[in-house]
Ligand SMILES: Nc1ncnc2c1ncn2[C@@H]1O[C@H](COP(=O)(O)OP(=O)(O)OP(=O)(O)O)[C@@H](O)[C@H]1O
């Protein structure tokens with residue numbers, strides 16, 4: 696038990712459907728991958744950590760402190776941020792405003808409203824730094840809804856990084872992206888992640904990308920962790936191979 700984020704015995708049931716059946720997972724600094732066929736319960740793991748789904752059993756700790764179940768604001772205060780499988784941005788707001796939202800830098804004084812306070816200046820500088828890192832600075836003023844999906848997903852990652860979180864949960868960030876967009880997202884993310892000592896848990900179906908990014912991965916299937924270890928170990932694990940074949944996914948390639 697040495698991870699920044701620790702899940703222990705997490706169980707979730709929706710009606711009669713046992714979606715997570717005692718999930719243990721340890722997420723340390725750097726990238727950790729979470730793989731598994733459709734419907735395995737991966738997004739539900741994120742919903743539990745972020746407090747949107749209250750587990751029927753188990754505990755979540757961040758930095759050794761237990762997180763109260765079902766309290767999204769409390770989790771956010773512990774420095775946890777996420778992205779969504781389908782981007783959730785405010786389409787008519789600018790790219791810059793959407794990233795600024797991630798900072799939760801609520802204007803509370805006139806100086807804040809006018810952008811004159813130190814907090815407002817720092818918030819803007821942080822947003823600018825991220826937009827530059829992700830190659831989005833020229834589009835900062837455009838409504839985010841005008842951007843193609845790949846860029847929107849990159850904006851979501853920038854928004855998650857904005858408040859310098861400790862833990863970032865990325866739900867299929869590369870899904871639907873071109874190889875060029877994946878590079879535009881992943882290179883700055885890796886750089887910033889290392890510099891800011893982030894612990895990043897990434898759900899991703901692109902196993903080649905997962906293997907490239909993540910020294911450790913865990914495979915989830917029907918709400919149970921089937922295997923964890925290096926990518927080579929996990930994708931070669933007989934239960935993992937069977938889960939993927941059984942789910943109709945092409946054989947796992949190392
Ligand atoms: N809020 C909910 N209410 C009822 N059932 C749910 C809810 N959220 C998820 N489920 C069910 O839980 C199971 C796991 O869903 P989840 O979204 O966690 O899977 P996933 O591994 O993220 O799949 P995918 O790869 O398709 O995104 C599915 O059967 C899903 O229908």
Ligand SMILES: [Mg+2]
Nearest residue numbers: 737738739780
């Ligand atoms: Mg999902």
